[in-house]
Amino acid sequence: MLFRTLAKPDFKALVERILASTEVIGPKRVGTDRHGRPIHHYLPVESFDEIDLDYETTEFSAKTYFLPYKENLCSYRFQDDDWRQEIRYRIQPRAIIGLHACDIHALIKLDKALARDFFPSPYYISRRKNTFVVGIDHDPCEGGFCRSLGTDTATHGFDLFLTDLGERYFVAIGSDRGFRALSGLPAAEITEQDTEDYLRVRKRIAAGFKTEINVQNLPNLLDIEFESPVWEKWGGKCLSCGSCAMVCPTCYCYGVSERVSMDFASGAKTKQLYSCNLIDFAVVAGGHNFRPNRQTRLKYRYYHQHRGFMEAYDEPKCVGCNRCGRTCLAGINPVEVIRDLQAEDET
Numbered sequence: 324m325l326f327r328t329l330a331k332p333d334f335k336a337l338v339e340r341i342l343a344s345t346e347v348i349g350p351k352r353v354g355t356d357r358h359g360r361p362i363h364h365y366l367p368v369e370s371f372d373e374i375d376l377d378y379e380t381t382e383f384s385a386k387t388y389f390l391p392y393k394e395n396l397c398s399y400r401f402q403d404d405d406w407r408q409e410i411r412y413r414i415q416p417r418a419i420i421g422l423h424a425c426d427i428h429a430l431i432k433l434d435k436a437l438a439r440d441f442f443p444s445p446y447y448i449s450r451r452k453n454t455f456v457v458g459i460d461h462d463p464c465e466g467g468f469c470r471s472l473g474t475d476t477a478t479h480g481f482d483l484f485l486t487d488l489g490e491r492y493f494v495a496i497g498s499d500r501g502f503r504a505l506s507g508l509p510a511a512e513i514t515e516q517d518t519e520d521y522l523r524v525r526k527r528i529a530a531g532f533k534t535e536i537n538v539q540n541l542p543n544l545l546d547i548e549f550e551s552p553v554w555e556k557w558g559g560k561c562l563s564c565g566s567c568a569m570v571c572p573t574c575y576c577y578g579v580s581e582r583v584s585m586d587f588a589s590g591a592k593t594k595q596l597y598s599c600n601l602i603d604f605a606v607v608a609g610g611h612n613f614r615p616n617r618q619t620r621l622k623y624r625y626y627h628q629h630r631g632f633m634e635a636y637d638e639p640k641c642v643g644c645n646r647c648g649r650t651c652l653a654g655i656n657p658v659e660v661i662r663d664l665q666a667e668d669e670t
């Protein structure tokens with residue numbers, strides 16, 4: 324890994340240079356919640372000044388720029404005993420400025436499932452490869468437990484990663500593309516002082532975490548507690564709204580529907596993200612529902628996050644961002660659910 328420092332006005336110049344030719348997404352303040360706390364979303368911006376890099380978290384993750392909630396997989400048309408199919412991948416470049424480390428880890432996990440597994444998704448890959456990612460360090464967000472999952476800092480999965488040192492950024496360069504982006508800018512070789520300042524900031528961030536969970540042995544615990552009353556307790560509250568999966572940066576379950584025109588001349592296949600908490604998630608042809616109650620659906624989500632993904636990719640799917648906990652109207656919070664399971668195991 325190469326490191327440089329870049330004065331803040333020079334970083335602004337870099338973003339403005341990218342803006343001249345590329346769509347840029349950044350954390351944008353869109354309002355305040357009922358407690359007066361700012362609400363941010365990752366949105367397209369037209370100038371650097373619209374980006375608020377001091378944001379705490381965003382309500383939605385940046386997943387939508389890689390896995391849109393709804394996308395056309397293909398369109399087709401029948402003609403003269405034949406048919407023609409049209410498939411479009413996103414090839415326009417895009418830049419996302421200011422992703423936090425946990426969201427970069429979320430992309431790394433999606434890469435494993437959607438770009439490197441047996442059935443890679445060309446739709447995902449085209450978006451991922453055409454997106455320039457600039458990450459940034461930040462102080463812990465309320466309720467975030469990313470440190471417990473090892474996702475509070477990123478060493479790859481980005482093009483550039485910034486740490487705020489006051490007047491300048493400490494910049495980790497994660498790709499050739501990131502290296503080239505700095506060309507022509509007065510990015511300086513790091514000094515001993517820069518390294519000291521960087522380590523001091525990292526130490527301050529690490530000391531700021533208030534929420535921690537122990538995920539050691541969690542996959543085994545989930546198997547042991549498969550019939551635990553904890554699932555009744557939390558599942559009984561669940562409204563089956565699916566919001567947790569929609570805001571989650573790593574949930575990628577989806578459904579595909581096909582619509583054919585009334586004259587049978589054309590049709591289209593559409594993919595839509597889905598949530599395992601929705602009532603019909605496990606309905607199969609013939610109408611049988613393998614998970615008719617909300618307890619088993621909630622349990623399934625936790626099993627995929629902390630057991631199934633672990634078995635497939637040697638790491639949990641959850642990055643500890645707590646977006647699901649923040650958004651859940653029923654007050655279901657992953658930290659409390661996991662702590663309850665652990666307490667169950669101790670009784």
Ligand code: SF4
Nearest residue numbers: 561562564565567651
């Ligand atoms: S957001 Fe809460 S209530 Fe809605 S499906 Fe998820 S756990 Fe259930």
Ligand code: SF4
Nearest residue numbers: 571641642644645647
């Ligand atoms: S399960 Fe919840 S805490 Fe974990 S990555 Fe998804 S939204 Fe974040």
